[in-house]
Amino acid sequence: MKMNGAQMVLSCLEAEGVDVVFGYPGGAVLTLYDEIYKKGLRHILARHEQGAAHAADGYARASGKTGVVIATSGPGATNLVTGIANAYMDSIPLVAITGQVARPGIGTDAFQEADITGITLPITKHNYLITELQELPRIFKEAFHIAGTGRKGPVLIDLPKDLQAEEGEFVYPERVEMPTYRPVYEGHMGQVSKAATAIRKAKKPLIYSGGGVVSSGAHAELLEFSQYARIPVTTTLTGLGSIPCQYEYYLGMPGMHGTYAANHAISNADLIIAVGARFDDRVTGRLDTFAVNAQVIHIDIDPAEIGKNVIVAIPIVGDVKMVLRELLKKLKPGDTAAWCKQVLSWKKDRPLRYQQMPDAPLKPQFVINELYRLTAGDAIITTDVGQHQMWAAQYYHLERPRTFITSGGLGTMGFGFPAAIGAQVAFPGRTVICIAGDGSFQMNSQELATAACYNLPVKVAIINNQYLGMVRQWQEFFYGSRYSQSCLAGSPDFVKLAEAYGVVGLRARTVDEVPEVIKAALQTAGPVVMDFSVDPQENVLPMVAPNTSIVEMIGGDTP
Amino acid sequence: MKRILAILVEDRPGVLTRVSGLFSRRGYNIQNIAVGRTIEPGISRMTVTVEADRLTVEQVVKQLNKLVNVLKVSDLTDESSVGRELMLIKVKAEPEKRSDIQQMVATFRAKIIDVSPDSMIVEVTGDEGKLQAFMLMMQEFGIKEIASTGNVSLLRGGRTTREARG
CATH class of the missing domain: 3.40.50.1220 (TPP-binding domain)
Incomplete structure (x- = not known):
């Protein structure tokens, strides 16, 4: 069948069973986006390419399917880099499609040109720059195969602008033939x-x-x-x-x-x-x-x-x-x-433990414990990176796989919220809670617009200690309490920030307010931001100092 | 110690970058690398000499095998193999020194491939030890410039690299 490169991409995605993509348009993918428009492929428009990449990652982690993200050339593509590296470190199947400048312009420092295959070489399982239209179907087939088999991971396909408009014959290969790629499944x-x-x-x-x-x-x-x-x-x-x-x-x-x-x-x-x-x-x-x-x-x-x-x-x-x-x-x-x-x-x-006094400042562990209690452990949890991530891992007790979505290997602040959007897209009917830090949340808070526009009922729980908590903790333990650049006082009012996006904002400062706020959030049909003002001094314990034995635990020895 | 890896790769754009990038990213130091064709269309052969212990090289080989364009990686170090490098040496050669140089060239079974009024270019092939020894002798006359390939190696006997272990 005769079609142009952009139509071929859509046909490949259809053949791979892709029913939703995350992305952000731009000059080098206009033809592709034109086909998305004509074909009505479900597309979640993020507010930053990094958000789109993390959302595709969160979608993949929640569903087990391969996530797809699209961005334009140059800055669009480079904005995907953190998201791709994040998926690579945690072995998450992801196909990233980037626009590239037209073939005659490649290598000339053309407008919005970046060597994205070169840039992503060490953070993808494999990547491709398509230079001949007839190779497009095979490359898409291979990309999805590589991303979703063996040790899974991200694959990037770079698609020159002129190739998207070029016409050619489309046949999608039935199977991949890759003598150099044969993962071993059966153990010896x-x-x-x-x-x-x-x-x-x-x-x-x-x-x-x-x-x-x-x-x-x-x-x-x-x-x-x-x-x-x-x-x-x-x-x-x-x-x-x-x-x-x-x-x-x-x-x-x-x-x-x-x-x-x-x-x-x-x-x-x-x-x-x-x-x-x-x-x-x-x-x-x-x-x-x-x-x-x-x-x-x-x-x-x-x-x-x-x-x-x-x-x-x-x-x-x-x-x-x-x-x-x-x-x-x-x-x-x-x-x-x-x-x-x-x-x-x-x-x-020697269980994990913390103490919440009724009139004392909120303990972050208590907030997470309440989230657990009031969702009966049935939510999909995403996290950002830092203290709140560790407390979530310690105190939100999980019963099922694919319900804890967190940036493990790369440790990416700003991952949790867009990942929650992706997870919610995969499971519209389930409760998805992003446990975030006040620092991490601000790294991708622009995605509030995405949650609002698609009415994705993600609940964000900001464990707000006014600090880069984990940095502060390391500074307290290992750098003589010199809190260099880790205080985030002066951050926005998260309730007002949410409201500016048309999202419900709630705040809890006391023990009594915590369950009220959580219940109210869970009863709200759309997205909600919960701002929990917690004790800034609280540390994640036990802790093993870096490069020491794991039985030398700070705060682990007293029963 | 020095280890020699033979790597068969698909001849696609960027493959050399993928292989050399992997070495540098994981902190393995390439001493030399030679790339050339094979008898199979679309397949190239790289011979990489790397300074590392056995465990490190095992890790290198595993990582190389994960590259999608890599067909086969074989550590030739502990196998019986032959390896050669080629070196071109531009040496100062005033007329009165030429016969001395010619003698040395004959001893090392090297070849003179260019002569000018005050210099010669000598081509020599061999293993690293021979090339080192020859260079030492040429230094007496004064070396102006050298160009050398990396090592290329094949297994002894009838087995091919594809048939070699791991």
Whole structure:
């Protein structure tokens, strides 16, 4: 069928089952946007390309589908960079389509030209500059295939302006032929048997699971594995929700702001079964003190993660869901009773804790606990980055995967709110709450217009401590309380800011006001901004100082 | 230590950038790199010499394998292989020194490929050790300029790089 490049893009998106895209138009994508207009493809117009990228990312994390974002050339494309890097670090499937100047202009420093394929080389799984129209269908087919298979990630397609208007024959390929790209899904059977034997023999085994479990949809298998083999579980920040919080053997998050039980279990275990996790420095602390008593079994779809940070005794490359299924067939439970008793006593005796006095300033943990209580744990939570993110991870108890959407690897302030918009687009009927900091929220607060225009009922809970809280905390602990540039006093009145966008704004300053505000927000049909004025002195505890052992926990030792 | 990687890649725009970019981004230092065609249309071969320990190189190989345009990566260091570099040396050659230079060129099985009134260009191939030794001898006469390729290597015996391990 004969059509122009822009029409081809729309046909490719249709063939890939894309029913919504996020984006922002501009000079180099006018032809593409003209086709979007004619075809009526659902398009969510953000107010900044970064917001569009994070929204596509949030959509992908909530739904499990590949998110699509469109931007123009030059500044449009460079504004996507943080969003693409964010998706790359957390292995989120994303296809970014950027306009490029017309082919004769490429390399001439033309108006709004940027070498976006060069710029995004280290932060995409792969990228393409289309130079021949006949390559467009194959490239789109490959891009979606690469983004959504193996270790998922972002792929960028750069589309010159003149190519969008050029006419050619369109045939969408039925399958991809990429001899250089063949992810391994099935684990090596010999390795799986070895793992089963090691697990049966272990006296103090621990499951350490991460975002790979969410990505692979292996939460049911993970829970079955833990229950059947009677092995306690700790999950990383990006894995939260893949194990129900109420589960008896669940220890919470490990690492820098992890639980006493999780960190001590890691340090005392004789076997660690890492499932779709990558031994990030925020988890391991100082590497030569990490899990010194344990052998490691590492199950991951990315061979490059195995042996990257820790020595692995039994590597298994494969999709964690498929590997866990095979492992379950071969597994016989070992004798872990004494170990479980020990670990569960840590869990019981050293829980996370905070104290909210009735007349004292609001504790951020209390606010998050109330959000949890009043939503019955059933909301999709997104967060920004900083103290509030850690408190959300600690105190919003999750029951299901894909309900905790947070920037783990890149740690992007400003992610949470646009990601909540994306999640709400994926699930219009569910409660989506963005737990934000006053600093982070201001990094993408322009997206209030997006939420308002599409009447996306996202609820934003700003944990407002008038500081870049995590920076302030590090300055207090490690820089002699010299609060260099971390005070954000003078930020806008968030209630008025919301109202300026036509969004409901609410404020709580006291313990009594918190549930009233949350209830009012949940009963509001449209978007709401809740401003919680909290105690600026509060710190995230426990805390492991950077590059120390994870059992040296500030505020973790007193029961 | 020095390790030699043979990398088969699809011959697409930007592939060299992707490969060299990966090395620099992950902090691995390339000593030299040679890129050329293969007998398969559309496939190029890179030979990269990198200074790193075994664990680091294992990580490099895994990361390279993740690049979509990379077909095969093989660490030739521990395999039986032959490697050669080519070097062109422009050496000062006053008429009275020419026969001395010619003698040295013969000893090293090098070749004189250009002569001018006061200089010569010598072409020499070999492994790094031979090239170093030859350069040392040429320094006596005065080297004006050198140009050299990176190392190119093949496995000994009938096995091809595609058939090599990992």
